[in-house]
Amino acid sequence: MKNRPLAVSLGDPAGIGPEIVFKAWSALRHSGPSFVVVGDLRQVAAGSGGTAGLVRQVSAAEDANRVFGQAVPVIDIPLLEPVVAGNPSPRAAKAVIAWIETAVGLALSGAVGGVVTAPIAKESLYGAGFPFPGHTEFLGELTLAHRYDGARGPIMMLAAPGLRVSLVTVHKPLAEVPAALSVEKIVNAGLVTAQALRRDFGIDRPRLAVAGLNPHAGENGTIGREEVQIVGPAVRALRDLGVEASGPSPADSLFHEAARAKYDAVLCLYHDQALIPVKMLDFWGGVNITLGLPIVRTSPDHGTAFDIAGRGLARPDSMIAAIRMAKEIADRRL
Template identity: 50%
Template structure:
């Protein structure tokens, strides 16, 4: 079985994230919401049955925990509650990250990735981790995306982050770098590489057969004819022309202040942005509680809620599970789209 292909009806794997953060409670809340709305897909959590049971009791979340021995058990166990793989467990310490908790988070992530790569799970939904906490147990990755790329045998540059909500999808061309470094990192080759991955991802994972890409400008007013910078004319416009020559429906450069109006959003399927905040601010402003972080360019399906560990509110019952519910639903829809495309 090739990586990324799964058995028919295979469930999704959900990872715990840092147990000191809001991961456990948003998993519980999301599952309870999806079950109540009869939208819960076949899924299981990679470890933590007692941890999740204790969290549900402490927070008053109506989400029975059903320990299972293997992913195939999830289909039947989900009728009684949230299926959770037994064999990996621990205690939570809301708001207080520990080395023990970091090991549990890493173990859950490794287990979930292994099950997806083996085809026993149809996709991976990852709860938030703390990179600082994981560094204490030998973690040496910028994030979960890069870890998963390496697990899939792909270079990090092939793992493209897309932020997706009901009315907007954005892709940052550069991610966790200083704003001052962005102009030097942007190149025609980088735009082409990521745009091709986004187009293929939209086709295979979302059923968008003819994707429309809006390419953002870097400078105010798209450079104003060179008065505010020449990256648009020198780099971005030639990249767009090359994409169009390949048959990709790309347009721009579109000034950042005009790219996210309601009328503009109706004209494209994804916006390729030049830097982190240019992509994330509009997504979070419009759809914070439903925003999903989707990884494109890998053989596996991976989604995650578009928020962090939120240690400051962990264990207080304040975390909104909407983004986790959206991440689970989106991963399920992507699995269905892939099955249809590959049929």
């Protein structure tokens, strides 16, 4: 059903999540796509700047389309105690986790077309015993028991106009990245990415560029052996599996305009190798997409911004882009 709303989990209630959710609704209320917020009703209202009547509790996701033009529809799962904007607390973690779980449950049941997650503060969640590195890994666990045809994630992709990048390792200390790489991990990330380019982005013959780890992609093993021993064999394996993959290529020459015309996505080996070029191209509007799951999930490509929370300064560009992209992907999957 193309008219299903999306579910937006509120993220850390002390961050800019409530504000960007409300601003995204303000921008989309007449055009859509519609969404229902899963979070604390009072925090969503606080994000509106105290605008009366523009936040409304609903009992089910199916009510979102009816309400969306007049107010932000919210499935209210209250915090146990009030939260002050800009002051994160592990005491909010249980509610934050419950919001994510509920949004994912709505997507798995088919009640919503996909999930958009506002930013969370990992440190606050870790303080409450949260065992996952971040949203991506948690979503993988929540959806693990559900059927998904094809190569399985979760794989993180960042997208901006003119560039898509997928990550083999995500929140891994740089010193640990070489040991974390393997042929199998690179091949799986490549298969998931190629599959998503076809299924979620409508690209019939996706072209995948694979970045090297070392300067100059190792220069045939003279500046590191990872390209010779791991990355190169993974690229050849991807080709054998029918993926149009190239590389390993020096990362410093992969992201200029002429290079970007030659591929549909880059497979990057570590966090900053992928995120720096995306944020250079479109700092405000990049989108985080989780590939290889039985649900659609997107997120703004930024954090909680506690330093400006509650001050009305947050820009909703990335949240709006994430909502629109989730809807586009959900419609393609129908």
